[in-house]
Amino acid sequence: MLKFLIKKQLLEVFRGYFYDAKKNRMRSKVQVALWIVFFIVLMVGMMGGLFTAMALSLCEGLNAAGVGWLYYTLMGFVAIVLGAFGSVFSTYSSLYLAKDNDLLLSLPIPVRTIIISRLITVFLMGAMYSAVATIPAVIVDWIITRAGVVRILGGLIWLLIITVIVMLLSVTLGWVVARISLKLKNKSIVTTLIAIAFIGLYYYVYFQAIDLIRDLLANAASYGGRIKGAAYGIYLFGRTGEGDFTAIAIFLAVTAVLCVLIWRLLSRSFLKIATTKASAPRVRYQEKTHRARGPLAALVLKELGRFTSSSNYMLNCGLGVLLIPASGIFLLVKGGEICEVLDLVFTARPDTSALLILTMVFMLSIMIDNAAPAVSLEGKSIWIPQSLPVSPGTVLRAKMVSQLILSAPLMLFAAICGAVILKTSVAVRILLVLMTLAFSVFSALFNTVIGTKLPVLTWTSELVPIKQTAAVAIALFGGWFASILPVGLYLLIGYQLGAALYLAIWTVLLCGIDLLLLRWMDSKGAAIFAAL
Amino acid sequence: MLIIEHLTKRYGEKTAVDDLSLHIQPGEIYGFIGHNGAGKTTTLKSIVGILRFEEGRITIDGHSVMEEPVACKKMLAYIPDNPDLYDFMSGIKYLNFIADVFGIPADVRQERIRKYADLLELTNDLAQPISAYSHGMKQKLAVIAAWIHSPKLIVMDEPFVGLDPKASHLLKEMMREHCDAGGAIFFSTHVLEVAEKLCDKVAIIKQGRLIKAGTMEEVKGDDSLEEVFLELEAE
Numbered sequence: 074m075l076k077f078l079i080k081k082q083l084l085e086v087f088r089g090y091f092y093d094a095k096k097n098r099m100r101s102k103v104q105v106a107l108w109i110v111f112f113i114v115l116m117v118g119m120m121g122g123l124f125t126a127m128a129l130s131l132c133e134g135l136n137a138a139g140v141g142w143l144y145y146t147l148m149g150f151v152a153i154v155l156g157a158f159g160s161v162f163s164t165y166s167s168l169y170l171a172k173d174n175d176l177l178l179s180l181p182i183p184v185r186t187i188i189i190s191r192l193i194t195v196f197l198m199g200a201m202y203s204a205v206a207t208i209p210a211v212i213v214d215w216i217i218t219r220a221g222v223v224r225i226l227g228g229l230i231w232l233l234i235i236t237v238i239v240m241l242l243s244v245t246l247g248w249v250v251a252r253i254s255l256k257l258k259n260k261s262i263v264t265t266l267i268a269i270a271f272i273g274l275y276y277y278v279y280f281q282a283i284d285l286i287r288d289l290l291a292n293a294a295s296y297g298g299r300i301k302g303a304a305y306g307i308y309l310f311g312r313t314g315e316g317d318f319t320a321i322a323i324f325l326a327v328t329a330v331l332c333v334l335i336w337r338l339l340s341r342s343f344l345k346i347a348t349t350k351a352s353a354p355r356v357r358y359q360e361k362t363h364r365a366r367g368p369l370a371a372l373v374l375k376e377l378g379r380f381t382s383s384s385n386y387m388l389n390c391g392l393g394v395l396l397i398p399a400s401g402i403f404l405l406v407k408g409g410e411i412c413e414v415l416d417l418v419f420t421a422r423p424d425t426s427a428l429l430i431l432t433m434v435f436m437l438s439i440m441i442d443n444a445a446p447a448v449s450l451e452g453k454s455i456w457i458p459q460s461l462p463v464s465p466g467t468v469l470r471a472k473m474v475s476q477l478i479l480s481a482p483l484m485l486f487a488a489i490c491g492a493v494i495l496k497t498s499v500a501v502r503i504l505l506v507l508m509t510l511a512f513s514v515f516s517a518l519f520n521t522v523i524g525t526k527l528p529v530l531t532w533t534s535e536l537v538p539i540k541q542t543a544a545v546a547i548a549l550f551g552g553w554f555a556s557i558l559p560v561g562l563y564l565l566i567g568y569q570l571g572a573a574l575y576l577a578i579w580t581v582l583l584c585g586i587d588l589l590l591l592r593w594m595d596s597k598g599a600a601i602f603a604a605l
Numbered sequence: 606m607l608i609i610e611h612l613t614k615r616y617g618e619k620t621a622v623d624d625l626s627l628h629i630q631p632g633e634i635y636g637f638i639g640h641n642g643a644g645k646t647t648t649l650k651s652i653v654g655i656l657r658f659e660e661g662r663i664t665i666d667g668h669s670v671m672e673e674p675v676a677c678k679k680m681l682a683y684i685p686d687n688p689d690l691y692d693f694m695s696g697i698k699y700l701n702f703i704a705d706v707f708g709i710p711a712d713v714r715q716e717r718i719r720k721y722a723d724l725l726e727l728t729n730d731l732a733q734p735i736s737a738y739s740h741g742m743k744q745k746l747a748v749i750a751a752w753i754h755s756p757k758l759i760v761m762d763e764p765f766v767g768l769d770p771k772a773s774h775l776l777k778e779m780m781r782e783h784c785d786a787g788g789a790i791f792f793s794t795h796v797l798e799v800a801e802k803l804c805d806k807v808a809i810i811k812q813g814r815l816i817k818a819g820t821m822e823e824v825k826g827d828d829s830l831e832e833v834f835l836e837l838e839a840e
Contacts, residue, residue, distance in 0.1 A: 099823035117618075165720075181789050358732035360719065363701045371705030375691065452688035458656045461706050462678035602655055 074183055078190035083197075102228040109402055112546070123150070124206040128213035129285075132292040141299030145314030147289075148210035149235055153277075156203030156239030157246060161357035163536050164195045164247035165254070166385060174347045188343050192240065195247075201241035207232045227316025230325070234313060237328050241335050248338065251346045290469065291461055324457070368463045372471030373478070374503055379450060380475065381441050386450075389539050393440035393486070394479055400437055402489035406428065408494035416496075419564075422434040426571030427501050428560040430491035435512055435559075438484050439552035444476035444520035445545050448528045448602065449538030455530060455605055465599035469521055473594070477574060478516040484513045508559075511583035515555070518590035520548045525598045606631045607652065607758055612661035614647050621647040621814040622658070627728060629791050629806075630655040631757070632784050636791040639814035640833060644813040645793040647688065649762050651768040652791070664725060665758055679707070682751035686762040686793075688743045692736040696727065696746050699735060707754035714753060721749040724779075725772055728774040748776060752783075759783065761792035777803055803831040809837055 084091065091105055100108070128148060168191050177187050211228040218224065250267075289296060303309040312320035318360040365376070380386050412426040419425035448469075451458065458468045488509035492502035527544040529537060538544065559567075559579050567575040607629040624645040629635045639645050650656040652663055654674045655768040663670040665677045690780040691699055697718070704736055722728040725745045735743065744767045759780075766775045767778065779788050780803065794800050800807055808818035808829070816837055817824050825833045 356732040358697060358729060358819060360715070362715055363697075363704075365709070365711045366705045367716075368706045368708070371702050375694075375702055378698070379691070379693055430733075453687075454691055455683050456683070456689070458654055458690070460653045460678060461703075462675045464675055579728045603654075 075186050075189060076453070077342075078177075078182070078186060079193050079254075079381065082190050082194045084551060099372070107477045108543070121205050121209050124523075125209040125213060125241065127151070127206075127214065130286055131290070132213050132304065135293050135297075136214075138290075138293035138297065140293050141214075141218065141287075141315055142216065142308060142311030143293065143300070144311070145210070145298050146232055146300075146311035147205060148600045149310060149314070151201040151397055152206035152210070152235050153239055153242065155206055156199040156235070157242035163198055163385075163540065164243040164411060165250040166534050166536050167194050168199075168244070168247055169251045170534065171346050178344070178348070184344055185340060188339055192244070192339075195243055196240045199243050200236045201237045202542065203235055204232075207235055212281045222532065222576055223316035227321060227455075228314050230315035230321050234324050239583075240333050241328075242337055245341060248342065248346075255346070255349060263389045268384065268388050269392075272392070283542055298581055311424070314418070314596060326347070332587060368461075368571045369467055369471055369474070372458070372463065372468060373474050376443075376447060376471055376475035377478065378534055379447075383535060383538055383539075385510075385539050386443065389545075390443040391441055391444065391479060392486055394441060396437045396530050397434065397480070397483040397487050400433055401490035404487065404490040406489065412495060422564060422568040424497050425560070425568070427491070427495055427497055427572055427576070428563045431488075431508060431512075433488045434484055434491065434509055435516075435555060435556035437487075438480050438513060438516055439549060439556060441476060441480040441483075442516075442520050442545065442552065443479065443550045444472045444517055445524045445548035447472040447521070447540040448524045448605075449530060449532070449542060450535065452538075453529055459603065459605075465602040466595040468596050469525060469598050469602060472524070473517045473521040476520060477513060480516065481510065481513040484509050500573040501576060504573060504580060508576055508583065510579045511580050511587060512555075515583050515590070516552060518594060519555075520544075520549070521548050522590055522594055523551070524595070525601050530605060606633075606666060607662045607791060608662075609648070609652070609662075610662045612648065612651060612653055612658055612663060614644075614656060616659040620661060620813050622810075625661070625810070625815050627811070627815070627818060629758075629789050629809055631789050633788050633789050633805045634784050634803055634805040635791045636800035637791060637810065638795070638800055638807065638830075639652075639793075639810035640838060643810045645810060648810070649683070649760050649791070649793060652762050653690055654678055655683075656784075674829070679760040680756055680758060682754065682756040684744075684747045684759070684764055686763040686766065687719050687748040688715055688744055690746060692734065695732050696732050696738070696742075697731040699746060700731070700750055701824065703750045704753050708756055716753075717753050718749065720750050721779075724775055725749065726774070740774050741756065741769055741772065743770055745772060748779070752779065756818065759788065759790045759792075763794060764792055764812060765794065789831055797829075797831045797834060801825070809834060 127466045128144075131144050133146060135141060156269075168188075170190070174187075178184070211232060214220065215225060215228060220228070277546050309317075309320040309323055330580055382393065408430070412430075415426040415429060416423070459465075485506065488506045492505050495502060495505070527542060527547070529542050529544075532538055561577055564573075570578070607627070609627040611626060612622055612625040613620065625644070625648060627635075637645050642737045647656060651664075652670065653660045654670050654677060658670070661828070665680050668680075670675045683740070691702075701714070702716055704718075705827065709717075718731075719728070722731060723736060725748065727742065727745050727749065730738070730742060733819070735746065738746065748764070751761075768776060780792075786803075788813055804821060806818070806820050807824050809816050809824070810828070817833075824830070828836075
């Protein structure tokens with residue numbers, strides 16, 4: 074039974090790799106392999122590259138100072154933070170909010186078997202997040218120190234310990250979130266705010282990291298000695314990566330004890346939390362006249378209602394709502410100084426700063442991609458829009474407009490802030506704003522189109538359509554690629570045209586693509602949606 | 606009102622509905638019975654435009670479901686066998702959403718919501734999120750949503766499942782009232798006693814093919830509908 078449940082869990086998490094929703098059939102082995110390679114390239118290339126650079130900057134200096142253990146300690150903490158905080162909310166959802174909890178609990182399956190199968194998913198998600206930091210860390214260390222068998226073995230055990238710690242932390246934090254959620258009134262809003270606070274803290278530490286690393290490398294031996302004296306456990310943790318058998322034995326034992334404790338906590342509380350509904354106060358209905366709206370407005374409001382009802386949805390597809398206006402204010406405060414420096418750096422390519430401002434706004438806008446999972450989120454309720462007297466094109470337009478409502482005004486604000494601080498021609502400033510608007514429409518259309526092309530309607534946790542589908546991955550990485558393309562081409566050849574003409578061409582091009590995407594959405598997209 | 610001509614729907618190699626023809630007149634409650642997997646839900650979904658079909662023609666008041674889907678959907682309401690509604694909305698928001706899409710003026714919808722919610726005893730729960738509703742409450746909400754725009758044709762898939770005896774009785778009265786006012790109802794059911802008492806006409810489907818249809822008297826004669834159904838199933 075456990076084997077079957079684990080298989081079900083894994084199939085759900087990795088469904089997009091094995092199943093072609095469009096053709097309603099399993100993918101071939103070649104297609105599966107290509108999808109997996111694509112994912113690995115994205116993870117290793119984008120995130121792994123970041124942590125490889127971090128590992129390279131730390132490893133040699135710390136080993137030369139004789140505190141190689143500190144390298145493993147630091148990289149270990151980074152991986153734990155990344156893994157645990159990256160998966161804490163998905164842990165809560167996949168453990169306690171899975172739609173098939175009731176079904177499985179009604180079957181003659183021991184509760185512990187259900188918990189173990191859920192934990193495997195949590196373990197894998199945490200492992201995927203933490204591996205982005207741990208794998209580059211051990212590889213860099215092995216190469217730089219020319220590691221022997223003992224060090225390699227130590228590195229592998231360090232990696233395993235971290236993965237288990239990440240799972241234990243995720244489960245503990247998920248349990249805390251679940252306990253709080255049972256008592257909260259505006260659950261989705263509070264959960265989102267807590268998560269944003271965590272993310273803010275994470276990025277604060279991340280941006281301080283360069284200074285911290287520089288300071289640490291300059292005083293490695295001194296810090297190492299002080300940490301070893303004051304917190305011997307942290308020293309031992311780092312020593313596991315270097316292959317110290319005593320440290321390995323102690324940490325394996327500590328991890329095993331923690332596993333037992335967390336298991337006891339989970340097995341005692343799982344059933345209660347998974348089957349208890351939040352104690353929301355009963356709202357009494359008071360009749361009042363509702364303002365009548367048109368079908369499109371009703372559908373758009375429905376989409377926005379769906380968005381604000383779920384912390385998962387808001388966190389994963391709406392972070393840009395905070396970051397874009399923050400970037401606008403940042404531009405007003407610091408933008409002038411930064412642009413002056415940029416103008417000095419790119420003297421041969423004038424107005425590069427305008428293109429870089431665009432890139433920043435575009436990249437942040439990609440973090441508003443609520444249209445990408447919107448079709449998949451219809452799930453079993455898809456019969457409602459399909460049976461209502463609205464064309465499928467109108468349903469898709471509503472999804473597109475809901476993203477546009479969230480992103481376009483904020484992007485416009487940030488672009489105007491950029492235009493204000495730029496020391497350039499009026500034409501460039503106006504085109505900066507116009508191109509931003511054209512890009513916001515492009516992004517909303519592209520996400521709707523990709524969400525319609527690659528829908529996943531059969532899911533038991535909303536995290537699947539929100540985080541784990543090919544549509545969302547393509548929206549994110551494709552969007553980032555589209556964001557950097559204009560500045561990349563400008564630096565290569567575009568500058569020869571002059572910024573005004575270059576931006577004008579891009580604006581017209583984007584408007585053209587917008588029209589093509591709109592046409593596709595209204596014709597082929599509508600046909601696909603009607604046939605789902 | 607509803608004309609189904611030579612409807613054929615295939616899922617890959619399997620023919621779910623095979624050359625089915627039916628005619629439902631205004632004022633009729635038309636029952637649709639058959640064993641599990643006979644093709645009832647497929648037929649109902651084809652009528653309401655959720656499923657595309659390969660062959661045949663379905664028209665509602667002269668409008669083709671395939672060619673004028675929006676015009677057809679304006680005239681009909683659909684209640685599926687398992688009402689998966691928008692859990693993130695409250696009951697009242699869902700009803701207003703449906704009313705908005707159908708273009709029902711504010712005063713008219715308010716009156717209808719009051720009437721049907723009071724009748725089905727759901728008024729006190731309208732402000733609650735749908736996620737907190739039981740299956741029966743969702744079914745009641747789906748019924749109110751169907752009636753809110755006064756459709757000409759109501760298509761229902763097992764509408765009595767999950768309803769308590771009182772709500773079932775009320776729904777039957779609502780169905781009769783709707784048809785007496787000139788509307789039509791086409792619904793599937795496994796409860797043959799209900800079909801026998803409630804329906805003006807009945808159609809029996811087996812393995813995708815229509816095996817008997819007509820007025821209740823024509824179909825069952827002096828026997829009970831259950832006897833006729835079991836006899837036809839055995840053939």
